[in-house]
């Protein structure tokens with residue numbers, strides 16, 4: 001995680017010849033055209049897609065506007081390539097300006113609204129990523145605002161947070177789209193479960209709430225046990241395939257993604273793209289030691 005914040009390491013890694021190979025496994029590329037191409041390949045295999053534009057930390061309003069415009073342009077390109085509605089976008093409110101002084105929260109809401117409008121025009125949807133626990137209330141407020149005009153806007157919730165089961169209960173209504181993930185942030189014990197077993201049990205409790213509700217659960221995990229439990233819950237609640245979906249990250253357990261599709265399940269792949277891939281990539285590698293072996297093999301063969 002420290003590596004993901006180191007500018008020096010970042011510059012070194014970006015210059016390594018192996019970078020392209022490793023990055024290509026987890027990131028579509030640096031350009032919008034890369035994202036559209038990969039989305040086309042994945043949908044051709046029966047997968048749905050959500051695209052995340054990897055942007056720098058937003059330091060001023062014009063940067064936030066640039067990110068919003070990049071999403072609008074991406075959505076137009078996806079529509080033109082006839083990839084909607086199977087391809088939607090994922091958006092981080094921090095990249096839309098949330099943390100800017102003074103009007104940051106209002107700026108991010110306005111930018112999110114523009115992206116939702118572009119998504120609606122393209123016939124698809126937007127899901128809000130969830131960030132640090134301090135931003136959950138704000139993100140859910142934004143979701144509520146957006147859903148007044150764009151009922152299909154969705155949100156990610158993190159099972160690692162103690163509050164999430166209650167948040168799931170609030171979001172079980174008709175048309176509610178909740179992406180349940182474990183949570184990628186190192187949060188304090190006061191608000192989060194720290195033990196992996198506890199996080200998994202929380203995940204199961206949250207899934208139970210979502211599957212019992214009237215909304216559209218989006219089960220975002222690579223964990224084979226949780227995927228299996230999701231399948232049992234779907235059966236128990238007599239949910240038809242397509243009334244919920246699985247989600248996994250691009251490059252992670254690709255064979256499992258295709259196995260689920262062959263079994264008739266709806267599976268969405270989270271595809272990041274953009275020049276700012278470094279932090280994302282290092283976090284993916286840090287999340288699982290076996291991925292470091294993959295990196296080292298790439299070094300050896302480059």
Ligand code: FDA
Pocket residue numbers: 128129130131156158179181182183184185220221222223224247248249252253269270284287288291
């Ligand atoms: P975990 O990391 O515990 O892994 C469980 C098992 O899955 C492993 O034992 C292994 O079998 C398999 N596995 C996991 N990683 C693997 C890998 N790299 N290669 C091979 N097998 C692997 N977080 C957040 O805080 N906010 C958000 O908005 C989102 N959004 C989001 C969207 C989508 C579509 C996904 C899939 C994930 C997120 N996340 C997220 C990230 C999420 O919170 C979490 O950090 C990662 O998904 C890893 O957690 P797992 O549930 O995969 O379990």
